[in-house]
Amino acid sequence: MASESTVFRASTTAPVNIAVIKYWGKRDASLNLPTNSSLSVTLSQRSLRTLTTASCSAVYPAADSLTLNGKPQDIQSSKRTLACLSNLRSLRQAVEAADLTLPKLSTLPLRIVSENNFPTAAGLASSAAGFAALVRAVADLYQLPQSPRELSRIARQGSGSACRSLMGGYVAWRSGELEDGSDSLAEEVAPASHWPEMRALILVVSAEKKDVPSTEGMQTTVATSSLFATRAASVVPERMDAIETAIRDRDFPAFAEITMRDSNSFHATCLDSWPPIFYMNDVSRAAVRLVHDINRAVGRTVCAYTFDAGPNAVIYYLDEVSELVAGTFKAILGGTTGGWEGPFGQRLEKVTAPGVSLDQLDSRAVTVLKDGVARVILTSVGEGPVSVTEHLVSEKGEIIIN
Numbered sequence: 001m002a003s004e005s006t007v008f009r010a011s012t013t014a015p016v017n018i019a020v021i022k023y024w025g026k027r028d029a030s031l032n033l034p035t036n037s038s039l040s041v042t043l044s045q046r047s048l049r050t051l052t053t054a055s056c057s058a059v060y061p062a063a064d065s066l067t068l069n070g071k072p073q074d075i076q077s078s079k080r081t082l083a084c085l086s087n088l089r090s091l092r093q094a095v096e097a098a099d100l101t102l103p104k105l106s107t108l109p110l111r112i113v114s115e116n117n118f119p120t121a122a123g124l125a126s127s128a129a130g131f132a133a134l135v136r137a138v139a140d141l142y143q144l145p146q147s148p149r150e151l152s153r154i155a156r157q158g159s160g161s162a163c164r165s166l167m168g169g170y171v172a173w174r175s176g177e178l179e180d181g182s183d184s185l186a187e188e189v190a191p192a193s194h195w196p197e198m199r200a201l202i203l204v205v206s207a208e209k210k211d212v213p214s215t216e217g218m219q220t221t222v223a224t225s226s227l228f229a230t231r232a233a234s235v236v237p238e239r240m241d242a243i244e245t246a247i248r249d250r251d252f253p254a255f256a257e258i259t260m261r262d263s264n265s266f267h268a269t270c271l272d273s274w275p276p277i278f279y280m281n282d283v284s285r286a287a288v289r290l291v292h293d294i295n296r297a298v299g300r301t302v303c304a305y306t307f308d309a310g311p312n313a314v315i316y317y318l319d320e321v322s323e324l325v326a327g328t329f330k331a332i333l334g335g336t337t338g339g340w341e342g343p344f345g346q347r348l349e350k351v352t353a354p355g356v357s358l359d360q361l362d363s364r365a366v367t368v369l370k371d372g373v374a375r376v377i378l379t380s381v382g383e384g385p386v387s388v389t390e391h392l393v394s395e396k397g398e399i400i401i402n
């Protein structure tokens with residue numbers, strides 16, 4: 001039986017996702033509605049994940065609170081977090097109104113505690129995993145009946161890309177057309193099990209906080225880039241159709257070419273902004289060069305790069321060419337970086353020579369990459385949020401710091 005001092009809790013983990021068709025540009029900044037649809041691959045939580053506990057209790061101080069990586073966050077000035085919490089509370093109120101025997105959790109202050117197992121605000125999509133975990137954990141605490149698709153509408157208001165982290169596998173965020181944003185939702189294009197061989201090698205170029213935050217960068221692009229309108233109106237819609245077909249057919253060369261072209265198109269609109277925005281740097285460009293060199297040397301498209309709002313490269317490839325692709329990057333970087341072990345590194349353990357001979361690669365790009373990559377993360381397509389019993393808030397309501 002619940003008493004005055006009961007602490008209600010629910011915990012979840014949530015994944016990062018990396019877009020292959022990029023979301024860049026808002027048609028409504030307050031509702032966080034995008035100018036174009038986008039599509040991403042959800043990455044395995046065996047490598048990167050957010051763990052969030054949502055709790056509520058009458059013994060807590062009156063204001064809702066969020067502690068991230070051990071530090072209290074000022075959520076009262078974060079409109080986005082407040083929007084997510086207020087939407088979730090309204091849904092809980094509806095549940096309570098329909099069943100008067102339920103505890104009135106919607107009236108209790110929330111204590112939310114979260115940890116990212118990777119750097120926050122460093123271009124590794126922490127906001128995506130973070131807001132997806134926050135929404136999922138509070139929805140579980142409130143025992144809401146809404147589907148991940150419906151919850152994605154709420155997570156979108158925290159951070160656009162977060163709506164895609166509520167599902168596993170291959171996920172589209174449909175931009176929608178309605179002014180109130182009710183049709184701007186994420187949906188699964190294919191589960192991870194449809195194409196489980198997809199691997200992602202993340203080359204961490206810089207784990208520093210980035211120069212131009214995504215929200216500000218995309219506003220500048222929408223307002224000033226003449227390339228941008230064509231991208232949103234025709235380039236992306238055609239690519240969305242084509243990449244969904246490629247995913248359905250498990251056609252890696254098509255998937256890869258669209259992914260690389262879309263990353264290039266997004267960064268071209270950044271360069272075309274005024275003043276120009278640069279997210280990629282010399283190390284990123286060396287990664288681009290090497291991916292093209294590997295594909296040329298192999299004689300077919302076996303790997304694809306993509307870059308978000310920062311210099312880190314994400315390289316997609318299929319497990320069957322691990323030796324060729326990751327093996328080559330390991331031969332270049334292995335001595336200077338860690339991260340090759342772990343659940344997806346097994347095929348590389350015995351690799352001693354590069355899959356593609358280093359003579360076939362641009363030697364300057366090899367040196368720049370070797371000097372510029374701090375760490376790698378070897379991962380895979382993965383599942384959506386998972387309910388867990390590991391809590392970051394004790395039964396008495398104390399914050400647990402790991």
Ligand SMILES: Nc1ncnc2c1ncn2[C@@H]1O[C@H](COP(=O)(O)OP(=O)(O)OP(=O)(O)O)[C@@H](O)[C@H]1O
Nearest residue numbers: 050114120121122123124125126127128130131309
């Ligand atoms: N676990 C979390 N719980 C709640 N909010 C989080 C969490 N992790 C990150 N955030 C929010 O996301 C912000 C970081 O988002 P930002 O877009 O700057 O970086 P990023 O997501 O790491 O990079 P990018 O979006 O370019 O990939 C943090 O300042 C915080 O407000």
Ligand SMILES: C[C@@](O)(CCOP(=O)(O)OP(=O)(O)O)CC(=O)O
Nearest residue numbers: 019022023159160161214215308309
């Ligand atoms: C380049 C991107 O990673 C941009 C992500 O932007 P955010 O989702 O971080 O932006 P806000 O909605 O303003 O929080 C591309 C993508 O993930 O689709």
